[in-house]
Amino acid sequence: MRKIFSEITDQIIREDEKTVLLLGDIGVFAFRKTIEDFPLRAMNFGIMEQTMISFASGLAKEKFIPIVHTIAPFLVERAYEQLKVDFGYQQLGGNFISVGASNDYSSLGCTHHCPGDVGNLLNIPEMEIITPGTSVEFKTALLERYGNNKPTYFRLSEKENEINNSNVGGKGVKIKNGKLATVIAIGPTLNLVLESTKNYDVEIIYLNHVRPIDHEILINNCKSNKILIIEPFYECTINFLINKIFETRFPIILNLGIERNLMKTYGSSMQIDTLQGFTPKNLRSKLDTLINAK
Amino acid sequence: MKDIDVLNSLRKDILLAAYKSGEGHVPSAFSILELIFGFYKQLHSDRKSLADTVTTDKFVLSKGHGALALYAVLSEFGYFSKDWVENFAQEDSLFGGHPDWLKVPGVEASTGSLGHGIGIAAGMAYAQKIQGNNSKIFCLIGDGELNEGTIWETCLVANHHKLSNFIVLVDQNHSSDRAIKTEPLQEKFRSFGFLTKSINGNNFDEVKAIYADRSEYEAPRAIIAETIKGFGIKEMENNPEWHHKTPDAKTFESFMDQLI
Numbered sequence: 410m411r412k413i414f415s416e417i418t419d420q421i422i423r424e425d426e427k428t429v430l431l432l433g434d435i436g437v438f439a440f441r442k443t444i445e446d447f448p449l450r451a452m453n454f455g456i457m458e459q460t461m462i463s464f465a466s467g468l469a470k471e472k473f474i475p476i477v478h479t480i481a482p483f484l485v486e487r488a489y490e491q492l493k494v495d496f497g498y499q500q501l502g503g504n505f506i507s508v509g510a511s512n513d514y515s516s517l518g519c520t521h522h523c524p525g526d527v528g529n530l531l532n533i534p535e536m537e538i539i540t541p542g543t544s545v546e547f548k549t550a551l552l553e554r555y556g557n558n559k560p561t562y563f564r565l566s567e568k569e570n571e572i573n574n575s576n577v578g579g580k581g582v583k584i585k586n587g588k589l590a591t592v593i594a595i596g597p598t599l600n601l602v603l604e605s606t607k608n609y610d611v612e613i614i615y616l617n618h619v620r621p622i623d624h625e626i627l628i629n630n631c632k633s634n635k636i637l638i639i640e641p642f643y644e645c646t647i648n649f650l651i652n653k654i655f656e657t658r659f660p661i662i663l664n665l666g667i668e669r670n671l672m673k674t675y676g677s678s679m680q681i682d683t684l685q686g687f688t689p690k691n692l693r694s695k696l697d698t699l700i701n702a703k
Numbered sequence: 704m705k706d707i708d709v710l711n712s713l714r715k716d717i718l719l720a721a722y723k724s725g726e727g728h729v730p731s732a733f734s735i736l737e738l739i740f741g742f743y744k745q746l747h748s749d750r751k752s753l754a755d756t757v758t759t760d761k762f763v764l765s766k767g768h769g770a771l772a773l774y775a776v777l778s779e780f781g782y783f784s785k786d787w788v789e790n791f792a793q794e795d796s797l798f799g800g801h802p803d804w805l806k807v808p809g810v811e812a813s814t815g816s817l818g819h820g821i822g823i824a825a826g827m828a829y830a831q832k833i834q835g836n837n838s839k840i841f842c843l844i845g846d847g848e849l850n851e852g853t854i855w856e857t858c859l860v861a862n863h864h865k866l867s868n869f870i871v872l873v874d875q876n877h878s879s880d881r882a883i884k885t886e887p888l889q890e891k892f893r894s895f896g897f898l899t900k901s902i903n904g905n906n907f908d909e910v911k912a913i914y915a916d917r918s919e920y921e922a923p924r925a926i927i928a929e930t931i932k933g934f935g936i937k938e939m940e941n942n943p944e945w946h947h948k949t950p951d952a953k954t955f956e957s958f959m960d961q962l963i
Contacts, residue, residue: 429833449833455863460822460856467826470804470812473833490816495823499813500805 410565411508413544415439417551418476418506422447425556429468431461433479435508458483462491462505469501474556480514481507481523481564489529492560497533502558504551510566510597511642511667512685515678524667527619528646530562537561538619539579540596540641542570546617549575566641567678568597579618581626587611589700590635593627595619595647598639605689609696611637619647627654634658635699639692640666663699665692706744706907710736711962713775714935718962720771720791722955726800727791730933730945732772734876735843737910738928739764739776742841745914747780759838761827763812765820766845766874767801773810774798782809818851820844821871825857828869836868843872847879849888855895861923862896869923871897872913874904876932877941892925904928936961 415436421428422443430451432440443451454461458479465475477484484507485492496503507526514521530536537559541547547563554561574582584599591612594602599615606613614630616623636655640646644666651662668685682688704712713736721727742762749760764773774787790796797806801815811827814820824842831838848854861869871892879885889899898920902909913926932946933939936958950958 455859457853457856457859459818460825460853460860463819463822463853464826464829464857464860467812467823467828468830469826470823471827471830473830491819491822494813494816495819498803 410541410544410547410567410569411436411439413548414478414506414565417548419443421476421551421555422451425474426450427472428474428476428555429465431465431475431477433458433461433477433483435479458488459491462488463495465503466491466495466499466501469496469503470499474502474504476504476506476555478506478508480521481509481526482521485523485526485529485562492530492536493533496560497535500535501560502556503560504555504563505560506563506565508565510564510568512672512678512681513567515681516675518675519671519673522672524643526562526564527642531620531646531650533560535560537621538564540564540617540619541566542597542599542615542617543573544569545573545575549577550617553577564596566597568600568641570597570599572599574615574617576617579621579623581614581616581623583626583630584613584615585611587613588633590633590637590696591631592696593636593638593651595638595640598641601687601689601692602639605692606696611696620650622647622650622654624654627651631655631660634660635702636660636662637696637699638662638664638666640664643667643669661699661702663695665695706740709779710740710907711935713740713772713779714962715959716775716778716785716788717771718950718955718958720774720788721949723788724791724793725949727771727949728768728800728947729771729949730939730942731766731769731845731876732775733934733936733939734905734930734932735766735769735874736772736775736934737907738843738872738874738904739772740779741907741910741914743776743780745911759836761811761838761840763814763820763824763827763840763842764802765814765824765842766817766848767814767820769843769845769874770798770800770802773802774807777807777809783807817845817848818853821857822853825861825866825869828861828866829864831868832864832866839868839870841870841872843874845879846873846875846877846885847882849873849885850879850883858892858895858897858923865921866923867920871923871925873925873927874930875927876930878932878943878946881943888925888927892927896922897925898922899925899927901927901929904930905934
């Protein structure tokens with residue numbers, strides 16, 4: 410996704426003179442030509458995330474479209490108040506594109522992990538949240554939304570699904586019909602979901618927009634009233650959105666996502682996923698529990 | 704009306720709004736009133752009318768708790784009526800304890816959380832640079848606000864990008880001395896690449912001269928405005944008890960008498 414990010418953002422900077430790229434000293438090499446060609450509208454801002462966000466909101470106030478990029482914990486957690494106040498409260502448009510997802514920087518340890526980003530950003534009602542499952546999905550969403558005058562968070566991930574769901578307008582996709590339960594796969598969890606549920610008679614719905622969430626596809630499906638949500642961030646992050654959609658149907662909801670603790674180990678992203686219980690075996694266990702629930 | 708009389712009248716508006724609502728940071732508003740009035744007086748002497756969008760110098764109040772002063776001045780220059788004093792900070796009011804640019808005409812940024820407005824203002828200044836505009840962006844910060852790391856991050860950025868249209872006004876009312884001493888301020892800003900000047904921020908002649916200055920500069924500027932917190936009311940001046948306190952009826956009358 411990082412490769413397509415630099416390609417498509419370079420294109421946007423070249424074609425739309427209202428856009429400004431601010432890099433938090435990340436991805437600078439990939440954007441070297443953009444920076445060389447557009448020194449006023451593409452810059453390495455340095456390592457000062459809070460000021461980078463406030464500065465970006467000043468640009469937005471003057472009708473520019475900022476595209477801000479750095480690693481997830483520094484973009485979201487360090488500069489959270491600036492995102493909340495300078496963009497959310499002020500209702501200004503901007504694009505915040507993170508790398509690292511939950512544990513892509515697995516060997517770098519706790520400081521570079523960020524499974525809490527989406528949960529934090531959901532507390533900013535104005536913030537759109539996109540968790541692409543593939544590079545093509547990211548490209549589609551960025552081109553569709555970068556100039557929509559809303560603050561929008563794009564969560565890039567090293568993990569990519571094999572199936573592209575370049576749904577426009579934030580619409581969800583029904584991947585498979587099934588009777589016994591519904592599995593909602595968020596962003597880059599679809600591979601895990603498909604691998605884990607091959608022998609199950611379950612419906613699979615795919616979402617890569619957390620907000621705006623596709624209310625319609627959910628309310629028109631999920632007829633079993635048994636829902637398993639697979640989240641690539643902290644588990645139960647989107648439950649309040651799902652509960653609101655189904656507030657008169659009282660579904661049974663189980664979750665599989667990143668456990669709510671600080672990850673203090675190193676190793677590969679897959680090893681950390683396993684430690685977190687983010688495995689096909691665990692997913693099937695949750696699904697069995699759900700299907701057998703009365 | 705003479706400037707001194709207008710300023711006295713605005714202090715009365717501020718006091719009245721605070722008295723009616725039982726809310727407001729009156730001493731903070733009094734220390735910065737000349738600095739805000741000076742900006743808008745110059746802007747409106749340059750502009751032909753409120754609809755004039757050619758003259759686009761802008762003012763950001765980063766120390767949002769001084770909102771009373773901003774409202775008083777904006778009202779004086781016709782952005783909205785004097786009725787703002789009637790329901791300041793009440794449920795049905797557009798005029799909160801901190802300014803909201805989506806609600807109050809003339810307000811450039813919604814501030815209140817210290818250390819945000821200066822970054823926003825620097826972004827606005829940079830936007831002028833991209834467009835090749837000459838507009839200046841003035842940003843008023845408090846001395847306590849200087850404790851925020853984002854102030855100095857923004858100074859790094861402003862210097863790096865040579866934002867010569869970016870002017871930081873420091874309300875040096877010494878309210879922060881009890882916590883973290885910030886002086887010597889001119890030296891600090893100079894070390895960040897700023898051009899600096901110190902003025903008496905409650906002396907309107909000195910304040911006017913800042914805004915009337917048409918010189919071209921090569922670097923961002925910091926104006927260290929020495930002010931008195933609560934300026935104009937003896938009991939309030941440099942008295943921390945009044946930081947977020949409003950007067951009762953008897954005290955209100957006494958304070959209003961001092962402003963005649």
